[in-house]
Amino acid sequence: MKIIVFSDIHGNIDALESFLELIDGMEYERVYNLGDTVGYGAGPNECVDMVRKRNISSVTGNHDDVIVGRRDPGRFNPDARRAILWTRNELREENKDWLRGLNDFIWMDSSLGKALLVHGSPVNKDEYVVSASNAEKAFISMDEQDILICFVGHTHKACLWTQGIDGSPVFKPQAECDGDVKLEPTMKVIVNVGSIGQPRDGTPDGCFVVWDDVRHTMRFHRFSYPVERAQTRMKDAGLPGFIIERLGGGF
């Protein structure tokens, strides 16, 4: 079975439309969204409407939680906070309710073992897996929960964390993952699927993965979208300059 997993749309309707158009031409059985559907971008309602219309299974991200009022925006930097408050004001109540109704985790049984889909980490949905020590903790948590494979977003930087022979974490950025990456069925893996609407790994192109759970292969896909159109929408909405700029450079 081919499974598409993506994350961090961040209210970027131009990126979301390009992504959906691309996958409409692909063969797949399931598609999952790992959260931060809104926040930063100028099309929060358009993005939620689209995900709802397509009935895409989704979890919540930290931005979604703050925007629907589950948490205080105090922990975010001033630009992110401004975007959060703008989105909170903009998002229709029915779309907030839809976000409130999502779970923090999705469990999936595959032919190889249990898969977990979560925004940040199997330890905690808000935690970032950015270092070997984070990955080590995450692998221990996966062991305790009998999880073979965990899909995350949150950092906006696509990569693979696999296990070496001694079980220690091995990092591989997306740029080094060419074509179908064959995974070892006896070793655990954490897949960071990157971001649809605000990549931060040096390219503005959106990112998602296709997992073949029979062959146990992972393929990262990058796609271009009309970045300038997304930036113009954000300018017109009065969103902070830094957030607009970073879309163009992918930082």
Ligand SMILES: [Fe+2]
């Ligand atoms: Fe995010």
